[in-house]
Amino acid sequence: MGEPEPEPDDDLYELPAWSLSRESDEWIQIANPLPERVGREWALAGATGSGVRVCLLDSGVEDGHPLVGAVTRAVAITVGEDDEPIATDDLEGDLCGHGTACASVVHALAPEAEIHSVRVLGAGFSGSGRALIAGLRWAVDEGYDVINMSLSTTKPKFAEALHELADRAYFKRSVVVASAHNMPVESLPWRFSSVISVASHDEADPLVFYANPEPPVEFFARGVDVEVGWIGGGTIHATGNSFATPCIAGIAALILSKHPGLTPFQLKTVLYLISTNVGGSDS
Amino acid sequence: MSDDANGMHAAVAAGVLAAENDFAELLRSVVEVARAIFGARASSILLFDEATDELVFAAVAGAGEQGLVGRRMPSDTGIAGWVLSSRTPLVLEDVASDPRFAREVAEKTGFVPSGMMAAPLLADERALGVLQVLDRPKRARFSLQEMELLGLFANQAAIALSLLDSTRRARAALDGVGDISVVARLAASLTRLEGDRRATGLALLQQLELLLR
Numbered sequence: 001m002g003e004p005e006p007e008p009d010d011d012l013y014e015l016p017a018w019s020l021s022r023e024s025d026e027w028i029q030i031a032n033p034l035p036e037r038v039g040r041e042w043a044l045a046g047a048t049g050s051g052v053r054v055c056l057l058d059s060g061v062e063d064g065h066p067l068v069g070a071v072t073r074a075v076a077i078t079v080g081e082d083d084e085p086i087a088t089d090d091l092e093g094d095l096c097g098h099g100t101a102c103a104s105v106v107h108a109l110a111p112e113a114e115i116h117s118v119r120v121l122g123a124g125f126s127g128s129g130r131a132l133i134a135g136l137r138w139a140v141d142e143g144y145d146v147i148n149m150s151l152s153t154t155k156p157k158f159a160e161a162l163h164e165l166a167d168r169a170y171f172k173r174s175v176v177v178a179s180a181h182n183m184p185v186e187s188l189p190w191r192f193s194s195v196i197s198v199a200s201h202d203e204a205d206p207l208v209f210y211a212n213p214e215p216p217v218e219f220f221a222r223g224v225d226v227e228v229g230w231i232g233g234g235t236i237h238a239t240g241n242s243f244a245t246p247c248i249a250g251i252a253a254l255i256l257s258k259h260p261g262l263t264p265f266q267l268k269t270v271l272y273l274i275s276t277n278v279g280g281s282d283s
Numbered sequence: 284m285s286d287d288a289n290g291m292h293a294a295v296a297a298g299v300l301a302a303e304n305d306f307a308e309l310l311r312s313v314v315e316v317a318r319a320i321f322g323a324r325a326s327s328i329l330l331f332d333e334a335t336d337e338l339v340f341a342a343v344a345g346a347g348e349q350g351l352v353g354r355r356m357p358s359d360t361g362i363a364g365w366v367l368s369s370r371t372p373l374v375l376e377d378v379a380s381d382p383r384f385a386r387e388v389a390e391k392t393g394f395v396p397s398g399m400m401a402a403p404l405l406a407d408e409r410a411l412g413v414l415q416v417l418d419r420p421k422r423a424r425f426s427l428q429e430m431e432l433l434g435l436f437a438n439q440a441a442i443a444l445s446l447l448d449s450t451r452r453a454r455a456a457l458d459g460v461g462d463i464s465v466v467a468r469l470a471a472s473l474t475r476l477e478g479d480r481r482a483t484g485l486a487l488l489q490q491l492e493l494l495l496r
Contacts, residue, residue, distance in 0.1 A: 096360075152369065153370065182431075224427060237376040
């Protein structure tokens with residue numbers, strides 16, 4: 001009997017981790033090389049988000065909302081005694097509308113992507129920082145392809161845990177897309193280079209997005225006067241980086257549905273190459 | 284307490300109380316200016332009460348003004364709760380189209396806004412509350428400049444709220460409540476001391492000050 005086939009995740013660890021000898025050339029082939037020219041045609045044409053799992057780390061998502069569709073799975077996160085995440089099926093839907101709004105932005109761009117809701121609101125404000133970290137930990141462990149974080153924390157004591165989680169997500173091929181802060185304050189996790197950070201532009205086209213030549217904010221996407229879903233099956237017009245972030249999350253879902261297995265590094269490179277101010281005008 | 288110590292306590296207490304009124308006035312002035320600049324129907328500041336994990340209306344200008352100050356709600360309620368938790372500003376328009384939202388807000392504020400701008404009030408790492416501007420007239424489109432303006436008002440309100448918070452802590456200390464009340468007691472004891480003991484006490488405190496710097 002031959003060796004059992006390795007699990008896909010194990011493939012990563014079959015490569016020499018810390019060094020590369022001359023004989024290892026055949027091991028080092030890149031599974032999903034980017035073509036010489038990456039444009040919107042290659043990256044997005046025909047993509048629907050199919051097969052991609054997008055997680056909304058937010059206030060909950062209203063299942064069956066006309067602009068969201070079915071929510072594949074919804075959990076509410078509470079924090080255990082050792083700060084471990086405890087996920088229970090979330091039957092409350094969306095507590096304020098924000099999560100539904102973000103989900104509707106993803107759904108409009110990537111209609112066949114699965115929507116997963118991880119609710120981190122509802123433990124009172126005092127518990128919100130710990131709930132945010134526990135929720136992210138849970139989402140990273142679940143291995144979502146895209147994790148949308150239209151929220152941040154200003155507490156430095158959470159920085160180390162968030163940084164470790166953002167890096168873990170990066171190496172596990174979960175793309176974390178995080179809202180930049182549009183006020184002059186230090187907040188996290190959007191400032192980490194392992195995540196994709198997003199702020200707003202005021203144009204109306206959701207596929208127009210710009211690479212920022214001067215990070216830490218990396219991309220600008222549509223975030224002004226966006227028609228979004230809201231609780232009660234309704235819609236509203238909303239403005240804020242909160243709504244620009246799921247725009248990039250939706251575009252990331254499109255790219256990943258067409259090119260599964262891209263690493264976050266490759267995905268960010270593709271986003272850069274097809275951004276409107278770099279090479280994205282061929283759509 | 285000696286007359287001196289009583290006198291100092293009274294003077295500081297008077298200062299603290301006056302300051303609390305001043306800062307409350309400042310908050311009110313911020314919401315009035317915000318309301319005027321945006322041409323909005325109302326504006327309010329909600330203070331986060333850490334002890335009860337609630338949001339409290341601290342200043343209100345315009346519609347709903349009567350009787351709203353002091354009203355409380357759980358800190359993770361509705362849009363203000365989200366803005367506080369996510370520390371992210373939001374602008375929503377045409378919100379009244381959602382009956383659930385309308386009812387919830389109407390119960391809290393006495394009127395139903397059709398639009399709302401909300402920004403967290405942040406001082407260093409702390410989120411102190413939320414600034415809301417309700418029913419700004421719907422011009423052509425909301426602009427990023429208005430978002431920046433909202434951020435500037437929020438910053439001003441955060442400073443006022445931070446001062447108000449310090450003042451309240453100082454008052455709690457004077458009243459012998461809270462963990463820094465020991466500072467007020469030390470000051471009172473020092474006032475009573477004379478001669479060498481006073482000099483020694485002062486020298487010790489100066490050392491402590493160096494240590495804590």
